[in-house]
Amino acid sequence: MPLILISGYPSSGKTFRSTQLVDFFARKISQSPDPKVQRLKVHHINDQTLGLARDVYASARPEKDARAAFTSAIKRHLTRDVLLVADGMNYIKGFRYQLYCEAKAVQTPNCVVHVGTPVEKCRELNDAALESQTGGYEVDVFENLVFRYEEPNGMSRWDAPLFTVPFDDAHPPYDAIWDALVGSDGKGKVVRANAATVLKPAAEKDYLYELEKTTSEVVAAITTWLQDHPGEAGGQVFPAESRELCVYLPATAPSLPQLQRLRRQFTALNRQHALNKSRIRELFVDYLNDTFQK
Incomplete structure (x- = not known):
C-alpha cells in the first residue's frame, strides 16, 4: 500500500505531523467495516527508529549512508498491506524521485506531505531544542540543510499528489490523503510499473x-x-x-x-x-x- 513521504525544513514538526497521520490512519483502519481496509497496517520510520543521530548531516559521507539506510528500510516495509509513513526531511529532489521509483516499482501509490513551517519558526524551535538539550541540529548543520532544501512541487510527478500542512493548521488534510491513496473501497489508486521505474540490474550491452x-x-x-x-x-x-x-x-x-x-x-x-x-x-x-x- 501507499508510501507517504514527509518533507520539510529541519525542526519543522515533521515527526509531530507524522504521529498525527499514523494515529489518523490507525483510527480509519479500526473503524472500517471493509475487510480489505482492516488488513492494513501502519508503519512509521524516521531517523530515530533507524538509530541515526542528527550529526550524520554534518558531512557528506555519513549523510549518504543515512539516506541509504532510509531507502533500505522503505524497501523492506513497502508491501501491499502497509501504509508506510517515511518521516524525514527528504529535502533532495533527486532522492524523492528515487523513492517515487521504488513505490512505482512495487505498483503502489505515493504522495508527499510538505510540513510548511516558515524557516524563522523552524530556527526558533531548533534553538529552543538545543538550549533545553532535547534535540535540535547544530546551528551550522541547520543553516546548511535549510540552504540546500529543495521544496516539493506538485507539478512534478514524483511530488504528486502534494499535500501542504501549514505550521498552525489545526485541521490537516488527512482525509484527503486517505482518499487519494486508499480510497473508499480500500483498493486505492491502481499503479502500473513501467520501464522508467522498474528497478532491475542493467542488462543491455553497453x-x-x-x-x-x-x-x-x-x-x-x-x-x-x-x-x-x-x-x-x-x-x-x-x-x-x-x-x-x-x-x-x-x-x-x-x-x-x-x-x-x-x-x-x-x-x-x-x-x-x-x-x-x-x-x-x-x-x-x-x-x-x-x-x-x-
Whole structure:
C-alpha cells in the first residue's frame, strides 16, 4: 500500500505531523467495516527508529549512508498491506524521485506531505531544542540543510499528489490523503510499473556507456542552442533529428553547471534500471522538462 513521504525544513514538526497521520490512519483502519481496509497496517520510520543521530548531516559521507539506510528500510516495509509513513526531511529532489521509483516499482501509490513551517519558526524551535538539550541540529548543520532544501512541487510527478500542512493548521488534510491513496473501497489508486521505474540490474550491452553518451548529447544540444540564442527567454530545443522530442527551457536559462548536475542526478538514479537504450533520450528529456516546470 501507499508510501507517504514527509518533507520539510529541519525542526519543522515533521515527526509531530507524522504521529498525527499514523494515529489518523490507525483510527480509519479500526473503524472500517471493509475487510480489505482492516488488513492494513501502519508503519512509521524516521531517523530515530533507524538509530541515526542528527550529526550524520554534518558531512557528506555519513549523510549518504543515512539516506541509504532510509531507502533500505522503505524497501523492506513497502508491501501491499502497509501504509508506510517515511518521516524525514527528504529535502533532495533527486532522492524523492528515487523513492517515487521504488513505490512505482512495487505498483503502489505515493504522495508527499510538505510540513510548511516558515524557516524563522523552524530556527526558533531548533534553538529552543538545543538550549533545553532535547534535540535540535547544530546551528551550522541547520543553516546548511535549510540552504540546500529543495521544496516539493506538485507539478512534478514524483511530488504528486502534494499535500501542504501549514505550521498552525489545526485541521490537516488527512482525509484527503486517505482518499487519494486508499480510497473508499480500500483498493486505492491502481499503479502500473513501467520501464522508467522498474528497478532491475542493467542488462543491455553497453548500457552505462549509452546512458552517459545520450544524456551528454542532450546537454550539448541545449548548450549549443543557448549559445546561438543569447538573451532569449525560454525556448524549445530538439535534441534529436526526428524533432519528436522537445526540451522546454525555463525563462531563466540554465547554466552549464546546472545542466551537468541534472545529468548526473539522472544517470545516478538510472544506473541500475533495465531501461531500453532507445528510451534513454526520451526519459532524460522528460526528467528535464519536469524539473524546468518549477
